[in-house]
Amino acid sequence: MTEQALDTLWLEERRRTDRIRQPLGGLVDLILAFAAFMALWYVFMDPRAVLRWYTPQYGYMYIRWLLIIAIWQAYIFNFWPFKLTWMEKTHPLVKGLVLVGINFALTGLLVWVFYYNIFGKLAIPYFSWPELRKTGLSDFFSREYSSLAILMMAAIASWLSPIWPAAFENYPWHSLKQPAKGLTVFAVTFLLTTYAYFIFMHPHYRVLFYPWQEFTAAFPWWYEQFRTLSGNFNVGWIMCATVSVWLTETILDRYPFRLIKTQPWRGLAGFAFILALAFTLFFTFVFFQDLVWGVSVEGAKRLMAPDWRYLHTGELAVIVLTVAMVLYFYFDNWPRKYSTEVNLLIRVTITLVGAAILHYSYYAWSPALLGTQAGYSHPQQFPMAPVILFINVMLYHNWFMDGWPAKAIVKA
């Protein structure tokens, strides 16, 4: 499948065997993952349960950073500083404990040390909950506003960072050793992320405060065409772009841009393809919402709000991605035996049908299971939060723990 690869990840190189036969193995793993997700949700997020961080931005912020840090651990740093032999030989439960522990710790460090006490304190106050509090804003909203800014950096990073290993195969730094390679790719992608954040999200913060912060942030330049001052417009398509990266990495086999043999052309084609898919998803989901609920009305709230509709395209896209990931991780990206085109057609069909089912199930059962309020559009709810938490669990399960107990590494 892969031609002369410039660079591969340990995730691509590891060989695994089924300890429990498919599809039963996949099902067992899926049920375990779901149980783990419910436990995490209960402890940290559920508004009826323990910590109740789903306020919603505060909990959602942590969920987002867990995701991008997992991506950095597995994709950018290729598990450095752990030796690949350690990855191969250690029991999955131990690996899970260690790597998830690091994941949680780094998230905490980033939020509490970097954002709240360095960047938010010395550069831009709206990244820091304590700093916003000092301006006289309420405790609750200081936390919500700062959480939104912090999570948006993670969201943009989840789109831009994995493009380097996935589309560019880390070109031109593919020959570097870790951690030099990881640090370089991280630095370059985080720089791009920072600029992208300021272009796409910072204008939202001009309008978010009263009075408008006219000197420090640009006017939302998308307003004329897309009828909203809210940054939700960008959140929507950026989410679709993140989903597109991961669809490409999972069910789409990096096709068709992997047909291009040389870098950086393959990477550039990949970037363009991902963006084209992103905007297709984005505009199509907006169109679908207009069909079912009627065209959105400028200035309206809830279901009829243009900005909520844009945001919702991201939510719909993440639902699609979840199904694709379940198929990829738990059911061996079935099917793989036909030609690429036929494989792709079957997988995409399964994914779209599965997404419709998941969509229906989510809105029917989340009030009972997750403690959310019924309804599609609620001011304090983002289905992305629980769905991405579930994706995080799948990543821990499959990236860090090799999909144990259904699968295990084949020792050389």
Add this chain to the structure above:
Amino acid sequence: MEKEFSRRSFIKGMALGTLTGYFAAAALSSTVFKNQLLPQEKLDLTDIGQIQGLKIKVISETSWYDNNVFLNDVKGAGGLLVNQYEIPWTCVGVGAGYMGSNLGGFSTYLEATLLDGTVKKILLDTGWNPAWMEKRFKEEGIAEKLAKKEIEFLVISHEHIDHFFGIEATTKLYPDIPMYVPKGFYPEGFDLLKGKSFPRANLKNDYPHKGKVTVLDSKKVNVLYPGIALMTFDVPIILRVFGEQAFIFNVKDKGLVLVTGCCHMGIISYLEAVRKKILGGEKVYAVQGGLHISPFEDWDPQYDDLILAFNKYGVQKIGANHCTGYITAEKMIKAGLPIVKGTARHMSKRDIYLGNGDELVIA
């Protein structure tokens, strides 16, 4: 051998073509052909009749006195998704509050004169703190009207703490008052009516409701009297509430007057719904009540979208108050919207909009 290859290639081509065709069709229809493919807007107008005139009296629009105390109650309990019947609302030790309690309430008194001259008296919402509501009912003459059963019915706009929890203030004086509630009320709401108490939320009802409760469905216009209608919206609301209803009065020679509790569905959505469902809906003369935009003096760019769009609807009088928020009022005034000023009496903090005891008359 040749034929086999051909069939395989054909199938491969078909697979690729199907994928490309599907996504290309999606991309094109959602962009280039979007306007041709979206169905036309359908108007389904109901004639609700007319009234001669309407008097709106704000009994109380101050639902709580200290924003920080309120938000801390919510944050401490786990955020805006937590069930309102389980949040320990602060009733003591609040300096800015009413006798130390942070709780006030929302209630509006309406007098509509029908075309035949009869006057219909309606109470919209029953506040939060029964002691505060009793005081305000006495001060505005509502207590006397309730005791004499002169008020036609009590309409609960939605199940929120500050519109509904003060129910015993009404039922104490008129236990069998007919009530209208919107579809979406939770079991706890009906239990409260029957006299159940919720100690965690510092909530009780010592005067169980003995009258008729009618649940009004959404998706249709509920005409109560000629010229007086209610519409229910299926809208999910903070603090585990669902559904809100609001008034439409059709005042002869003036136009429609919309009266709300909190307008959680959004004033623009409400204006649009009225335009599509009520005869004469394109001419809304006035809007009164809470518009729930910046009640916590927070903001969101979506609210600026709202203010910019509101101007296009040509509303002549905006009697917004309560959960509309002062920031919203200041921005609306700057944008040239006709906000009706108040007098800042009876614990209403600012005169920037209608406050406790203020009136809006449309005749």
Add this chain to the structure above:
Amino acid sequence: MAEKGEVKESGYGIGIIVGAIIGIVLFLLTFRVLLLAK
């Protein structure tokens, strides 16, 4: 499996065209389902 170059020649192009028509029809079906879901 044979190399892509060889296989493309026989039937691939027609396959794409037929597939594209199927794809468009399937999308119109989705469109119809959504309209009914109003």
